[in-house]
Amino acid sequence: MKRLIPFLVFVLLVGLFGFGIWWNTWHDARYVPSPLIGKPAPAFALPQLDAPGQTVTKASLLGKPYLLNVFASWCVACAEEHPVLMADGRELGIPLVGYDYKDVPDDARRWLREHGSPYDLVVADQSGRTAIDFGVYGAPESFLIDAKGIIRYKHIGPLTPEVIAQELQPAIAAAKREAP
């Protein structure tokens, strides 16, 4: 038994290092968990992309759940996500609010004209100041905000059909159930 101890320690270390390798290949080191989930979305007042004179606020969007999708015309991964939103966006059954992040409004408008707009409404955050309140650190990011203005779910990176089916749809269903 005593002679087995070094071997057991060795096996333990192999297990530990194996876990380290597995963990580092499997998890996304750039993923930062949002501390905002389950908390009220920050208050904001942002101009509409298509009508800069009109301001959209958090209060004006209360009443039913919506998906806030952070995108930008300069963002490569957003172009990747865009067809998914075009195809599946309607089926979510909630309004899609585009959040144009640190973008030149003209570029964003052209981008949406060329690719088509999956959004019901687009707000523009040119400076990125409000995005800091949302903890945005890269586009695309998607926030599910419920009828009471609580952030229910956040996805970082492009939405894929799998993510929509496995995570977003159930979260939307839950948000609708609790606050119709």
Place this chain on the structure above:
Amino acid sequence: MTGLPEPRRSAPCTRNASRGKPHRAQGALLRVLLLALLAFAGAAFAGSGAIEPLPFKDHAQEVRFQNLTKQLRCLVCQNENLADSNADLARDLRLEVFQLMQQGKSDAEIKQYLVDRYSDFVLYDPPLKPATWLLWFGPLAILLAGGAVVAVAIRRRNRGDGAIDDDKPADGRQAGNAPADTGDDW
């Protein structure tokens, strides 16, 4: 810095910088030297007031700003701190930190402000809380466990010399150098 190329303007992340090809040792050495030179120049610049000039009230405030942004992580390039990062978001966050300072917020308040938005991830120093106990005390626990194992081994050897070493030829020659055969008593 005029003759040198602008370092990684388009791709501010340096995560993959260390993954050079090993077979081009000379090129790699040259690159390392060049990077060191750039880093040196960069440090000289950073010392004289961040990447973009901010209107600090006095030198003390500037030093405080530099110290604070060095403790905060850039979320885009996670191996860089806010003070050094060239990423767009880092610039925004530096400005945010600066403005919070102007509002008279303390360092702790500014850190909390960022933690509320970006989680503990923005702090280079992880805070002490139940979720990080393993991180903070794990090494100490392993050290203590190792110490305990060594202590037990030594005590056992001192106590039962004969019992453990009885598989050695007792020819008396090795009697004088008992500490040299560490590890034989497993």
